[in-house]
Amino acid sequence: MYDIIGDVHGYSALLKDLLKKMDYKREGDFFYHPERKVIFVGDFINRGPDTLETMKIIRTMVERGSAYAVLGNHEINALYYSLKDKKGHHLTKKWSRLHLDLNSVLSEFVNYPSLWENYIKWLRTLPLFLDLGPIRVVHACWKNENIKLLKKEMDEDILKRSFLKQVSKNNSEMSSAFWETCKGVDFRLPKDLLVYDKNGLPHRSFRSKWWINPEGKTFREISFESRFKLPSYTIPKEIVRFREPYAKDNPIIFFGHYCLQGSSNIISDNLCCLDSCVYRKGNLTAYRWSGEKKLKEKNIV
Numbered sequence: 001m002y003d004i005i006g007d008v009h010g011y012s013a014l015l016k017d018l019l020k021k022m023d024y025k026r027e028g029d030f031f032y033h034p035e036r037k038v039i040f041v042g043d044f045i046n047r048g049p050d051t052l053e054t055m056k057i058i059r060t061m062v063e064r065g066s067a068y069a070v071l072g073n074h075e076i077n078a079l080y081y082s083l084k085d086k087k088g089h090h091l092t093k094k095w096s097r098l099h100l101d102l103n104s105v106l107s108e109f110v111n112y113p114s115l116w117e118n119y120i121k122w123l124r125t126l127p128l129f130l131d132l133g134p135i136r137v138v139h140a141c142w143k144n145e146n147i148k149l150l151k152k153e154m155d156e157d158i159l160k161r162s163f164l165k166q167v168s169k170n171n172s173e174m175s176s177a178f179w180e181t182c183k184g185v186d187f188r189l190p191k192d193l194l195v196y197d198k199n200g201l202p203h204r205s206f207r208s209k210w211w212i213n214p215e216g217k218t219f220r221e222i223s224f225e226s227r228f229k230l231p232s233y234t235i236p237k238e239i240v241r242f243r244e245p246y247a248k249d250n251p252i253i254f255f256g257h258y259c260l261q262g263s264s265n266i267i268s269d270n271l272c273c274l275d276s277c278v279y280r281k282g283n284l285t286a287y288r289w290s291g292e293k294k295l296k297e298k299n300i301v
Helices: 012-021 051-063 073-082 095-101 103-108 113-123 144-153 161-168 173-183
Strands: 002-005 025-027 030-032 037-040 067-069 129-131 135-138 186-188 205-207 252-255 266-268 271-273 286-289
Touching (some): 002 135, 012 051, 030 051, 051 103, 051 113, 073 113, 073 161, 073 173, 161 173, 252 286
Parallel strands (some): 002 037, 037 067
Antiparallel strands (some): 025 030, 129 135, 186 205, 266 271
16 A cells, blocks of 8 residues: 655755655655555755655665655756766756756755765656556556656666657657656647736646646646636637546546645546645645545545
8 A cells, every 4th residue: 555745845854854754664765654655746855945865765775675766846856957978068058047946956965965866866767657556656647648658768777878869859749749758748828828926926828637638727727836827718729738637436536736725636536736835935745545446535635
């Protein structure tokens, strides 16, 4: 049975409190349960105060068999910032921006470059998703066609530099499948429409509900975005395409990424978002799954 934990973002103290609350035993940095395992949904690094300690806890649990972990977009960003080709060039031209995005975690490792490299190598061994039969775990988006393509093209043991370099070009079906899996599906607004957030900043895209078909829906109905409200009028058919909905009889999916505030983590009987926005003074959240085919609110911790 599994305890699926949402985005930790370097808040090691909250992680230890949550594990203790769920009756996990502790031996140094190792946490374990005699009957259960943890699954981390990704984004366990960056933003918070203790990424180094958080990574140590999660890595120890994974390597000693008391947990699984999938990669989130923050871990992917760390890989792209750190990995270089044979000529010493960064795999992406966006490496300087990634440095800014990863500032909090890089500052923790500034005096430990060899340790950082060691953790980068470990991150490359983690999967993008887990399919465990009755449940599935992914950081941001599960689309069957994406998962099928990734299973076919990715090495099961390590994210190779050649694969990451190919994905960074952003001009292939593989690249789209990779980024949607760890970052979700962004809906692009038409050029004559801007949406402003509460800080007055304009946006031309927003995170959307990847599990529904957007045809015939309003912008607000398909938005899965915590920063601003979308218009409540129907999306013009000229700018929307059919998307295969996630069927109600499909396995349960646990995911993170979306920074939910003030709403239920359980979206439907088989969809659960466990990112409760810990870095914006929210909660660190887990779901205790014990074989049920429909999600239960009482199992949220």
